[in-house]
Amino acid sequence: MTAEQVALLPGAGGPPRATVNKIIPFSCVDGPGNRTAVFLQGCNFDCRYCHNPETIQTCVHCGACVPYCKPGALSIMAGRVQYDIKKCVLCDECFHHCPHGSSPRTREMTPAQVMDEVRRNLPFIRGVTVSGGECTRWRDFLVGFLTLAKAEGLGTLLDSNGSHDFSADSELIAVTDGVMLDVKAWTPEDHVRVTGWDNALVRKNLRWLAEQHKLPEVRTVIVPELFDCEQTVRNVCEVLWETGNLNTRYKIICYRPMGVREVYKGLKSPEQAELQRLAGIARGYGLTDVVII
Amino acid sequence: MKRVLTPEMIEEKRQDVFNILVDPTSSHEQRVTYLARAAENFLTVLDEPEGLDELLRCDIDTRCICNLFEGDAPYRPRYICIDFEKFLREGSAFLQLGPAKDFSEALTNLMIMYHNIPSITNYPVYIGDLDVLLDPYITDLSDEEVRKALRLWMTTIDRTILDSFCHANIGPKATRLGYLLMEVEGELENAVPNLTMRVAKDTPDDFVLAGVKCSLKSAKPSFANDEMFRGELGDDYCIASCYNGLYKGGGSYTLSRLILSNIAKRAKNIEDFKTRELPYVMDIMARYMDERIRFLVEDSGWFESSFLATEGFVQREKFSAMYGLVGLAECVNLLLEKEGCTERFGHSDRANQLGVEIMDIINDFNNNHYNKYCEATGGHFLLHAQVGIESDHDCSPGTRIPIGEEPDELVDHLNVINLFHKYFPSGTGDIFPMDLTVHKNPQYVLDIIRGGLGMDIRYLSFYGSDSDVIRVTGYLVKRSEMEKLDAGQNVRQNTTGLGLGASKNCKILDRRVR
Numbered sequence: 001m002t003a004e005q006v007a008l009l010p011g012a013g014g015p016p017r018a019t020v021n022k023i024i025p026f027s028c029v030d031g032p033g034n035r036t037a038v039f040l041q042g043c044n045f046d047c048r049y050c051h052n053p054e055t056i057q058t059c060v061h062c063g064a065c066v067p068y069c070k071p072g073a074l075s076i077m078a079g080r081v082q083y084d085i086k087k088c089v090l091c092d093e094c095f096h097h098c099p100h101g102s103s104p105r106t107r108e109m110t111p112a113q114v115m116d117e118v119r120r121n122l123p124f125i126r127g128v129t130v131s132g133g134e135c136t137r138w139r140d141f142l143v144g145f146l147t148l149a150k151a152e153g154l155g156t157l158l159d160s161n162g163s164h165d166f167s168a169d170s171e172l173i174a175v176t177d178g179v180m181l182d183v184k185a186w187t188p189e190d191h192v193r194v195t196g197w198d199n200a201l202v203r204k205n206l207r208w209l210a211e212q213h214k215l216p217e218v219r220t221v222i223v224p225e226l227f228d229c230e231q232t233v234r235n236v237c238e239v240l241w242e243t244g245n246l247n248t249r250y251k252i253i254c255y256r257p258m259g260v261r262e263v264y265k266g267l268k269s270p271e272q273a274e275l276q277r278l279a280g281i282a283r284g285y286g287l288t289d290v291v292i293i
Numbered sequence: 294m295k296r297v298l299t300p301e302m303i304e305e306k307r308q309d310v311f312n313i314l315v316d317p318t319s320s321h322e323q324r325v326t327y328l329a330r331a332a333e334n335f336l337t338v339l340d341e342p343e344g345l346d347e348l349l350r351c352d353i354d355t356r357c358i359c360n361l362f363e364g365d366a367p368y369r370p371r372y373i374c375i376d377f378e379k380f381l382r383e384g385s386a387f388l389q390l391g392p393a394k395d396f397s398e399a400l401t402n403l404m405i406m407y408h409n410i411p412s413i414t415n416y417p418v419y420i421g422d423l424d425v426l427l428d429p430y431i432t433d434l435s436d437e438e439v440r441k442a443l444r445l446w447m448t449t450i451d452r453t454i455l456d457s458f459c460h461a462n463i464g465p466k467a468t469r470l471g472y473l474l475m476e477v478e479g480e481l482e483n484a485v486p487n488l489t490m491r492v493a494k495d496t497p498d499d500f501v502l503a504g505v506k507c508s509l510k511s512a513k514p515s516f517a518n519d520e521m522f523r524g525e526l527g528d529d530y531c532i533a534s535c536y537n538g539l540y541k542g543g544g545s546y547t548l549s550r551l552i553l554s555n556i557a558k559r560a561k562n563i564e565d566f567k568t569r570e571l572p573y574v575m576d577i578m579a580r581y582m583d584e585r586i587r588f589l590v591e592d593s594g595w596f597e598s599s600f601l602a603t604e605g606f607v608q609r610e611k612f613s614a615m616y617g618l619v620g621l622a623e624c625v626n627l628l629l630e631k632e633g634c635t636e637r638f639g640h641s642d643r644a645n646q647l648g649v650e651i652m653d654i655i656n657d658f659n660n661n662h663y664n665k666y667c668e669a670t671g672g673h674f675l676l677h678a679q680v681g682i683e684s685d686h687d688c689s690p691g692t693r694i695p696i697g698e699e700p701d702e703l704v705d706h707l708n709v710i711n712l713f714h715k716y717f718p719s720g721t722g723d724i725f726p727m728d729l730t731v732h733k734n735p736q737y738v739l740d741i742i743r744g745g746l747g748m749d750i751r752y753l754s755f756y757g758s759d760s761d762v763i764r765v766t767g768y769l770v771k772r773s774e775m776e777k778l779d780a781g782q783n784v785r786q787n788t789t790g791l792g793l794g795a796s797k798n799c800k801i802l803d804r805r806v807r
Binding site: 025026028029032033034120121122123124125126291 | 702703704707727729733734736737739740741743744745747748807
């Protein structure tokens with residue numbers, strides 16, 4: 001192992017690291033304009049409709065995936081699963097066979113290493129978006145990475161489930177232009193049913209980020225049988241209206257079974273008419289940028 | 294030396310004429326155009342360089358030089374870019390028109406002029422900087438009045454200029470007319486005219502975005518790096534035909550192209566290609582173009598007789614000629630194969646570097662070739678990355694990465710493009726179908742355009758991956774019209790046929806969607 005690799009091992013000290021699931025050089029769906037999107041591994045929520053469940057857990061290096069890797073991008077060395085990005089053909093066999101809801105297709109990276117990959121996309125991008133998993137679980141990494149991105153003149157957005165108390169983290173907020181927030185349900189009961197977690201902090205973040213005008217986008221995935229969608233949309237819109245954020249984009253996202261775990265695949269997609277109805281309600285509050293995805 | 298037509302060749306040409314006459318898929322106008330070309334090709338007036346025939350008039354798989362359907366007796370310049378500002382300001386004695394005094398007169402006068410500008414296709418390939426020309430006339434008109442007039446006028450252009458090599462320009466300054474034109478063109482989804490927005494550092498983002506939104510619906514405008522063109526050609530440049538940078542008040546006498554992929558077949562290895570085969574073909578093509586230009590300027594009488602020249606709408610001194618090429622990707626791949634290397638153009642540093650070396654050789658050759666009638670461009674031709682024709686196969690346009698082999702990541706694609714656009718003041722460009730309808734993020738395209746401006750990227754085109762109007766290689770067609778033609782009906786525009794051929798031979802419907 002090289003000195004650099006040793007420095008990356010857990011507990012080795014040095015700069016903060018994150019487990020990076022994927023870096024998309026040009027993304028047109030992770031905020032305004034062209035952005036490099038960085039996906040970090042691991043999420044504290046367990047949304048039933050999660051369409052990339054392999055990003056929820058971190059790899060325990062059990063090696064169960066290795067035999068399924070036909071191009072030989074995976075191997076075991078010193079008890080850890082090694083991933084060779086150059087050999088990978090993105091067939092997804094590895095995480096489809098992961099018994100732990102994770103993916104071996106990740107890299108431990110420092111802020112500077114991620115920035116090196118972002119830098120090759122200049123000058124075509126206006127910013128970076130860090131997503132997940134839940135990116136705020138790598139809070140120290142975020143502060144480091146977003147500071148570097150800012151220094152290059154890039155915009156910085158986070159994609160978050162709202163489980164991190166942004167109002168109490170001035171250091172992170174100082175280098176974050178905005179948070180694109182998922183509001184998955186409005187009542188705590190509904191929220192627990194969707195995600196397994198309470199949402200007091202999500203609601204607090206919604207209002208606080210709106211008040212700071214650091215809320216460029218809110219998303220709600222519509223699954224009528226799982227939670228009260230109209231109530232959620234109405235409450236989100238009320239907060240946006242009360243805080244003067246009528247230009248915040250509200251994405252009404254159609255639930256689709258693609259990528260969803262077998263046990264939850266029975267959930268039904270909403271009708272287009274229902275999505276239109278919810279979007280109409282949002283526009284009724286004066287929201288100017290409601291998008292059905 | 295002048296060619297001699299044998300009786301067999303004449304009989305073959307007579308048969309060509311007959312085939313044109315009875316072709317059910319050609320409209321009347323198309324038949325007339327092709328008949329004129331067939332008549333021209335009975336002549337043998339050019340003193341052609343020795344060795345030309347075996348490179349030009351031969352089987353398609355060995356053809357190394359292509360004259361792009363120019364006839365054998367050039368009697369008008371291939372591309373004519375008239376000074377429309379002078380025309381609106383002064384009128385024309387030949388056309389019996391005075392200066393245009395208001396918006397209606399300007400629109401009418403322009404339309405009359407368009408029908409009096411010849412070209413290789415008999416339709417105008419440049420119809421003016423529409424914003425600069427028309428914006429001064431709309432001061433007292435409401436947006437809706439201008440929209441209505443533009444809708445009718447642009448529709449008239451689409452239905453009467455039957456060829457989408459017809460090209461309008463707007464930008465780099467934002468104007469009210471420019472905005473309204475973007476709105477109207479986005480609505481109409483016409484294939485004609487082709488349109489370029491010239492973008493400079495100080496072009497407002499909002500104006501570029503209006504262009505992007507229009508292009509995602511109607512595959513135009515394309516976006517030109519204004520600073521780059523201005524640096525090479527000065528302030529009086531325009532974009533004509535597919536994407537060709539030429540002088541306003543001038544144009545291009547002629548365009549021939551090197552088929553690099555076939556020239557590579559003649560070479561034993563890379564060295565042989567660079568030092569023997571490529572220089573041999575380049576020299577013959579340059580001398581062939583010299584002779585075409587000589588005949589046009591000295592013998593055809595066009596510059597002495599056409600009212601466009603005699604009234605000063607064009608000046609002979611502002612013409613140049615376009616030295617074209619196609620198939621760099623296949624050329625590089627074949628040469629590497631001959632050296633036992635499987636690396637591919639667009640994907641490896643070695644292959645891309647070989648492409649650059651070949652371009653440097655062609656560029657040096659052109660800079661050392663002198664033509665006295667190209668004084669506008671220093672006595673040299675302008676290099677041109679030709680967009681291909683429908684009969685091309687295994688031969689990608691200009692320096693493009695072959696369709697189906699585009700790099701996974703758009704950024705890698707753009708970085709390859711960046712190596713090659715600088716060589717081509719008279720035009721090159723790359724095309725990207727985009728799927729942005731759902732996420733409503735036209736700023737994504739804006740960022741890519743802006744990024745390109747800061748690099749050596751000259752010209753980018755985008756279209757919505759689900760649009761009816763699509764960009765074939767440099768020109769536009771409607772998918773719906775191609776389907777009609779494919780079903781044996783005749784269609785209005787010449788270019789629909791070219792597009793249909795290209796969709797079958799050149800995989801243009803299979804471009805990687807971004």
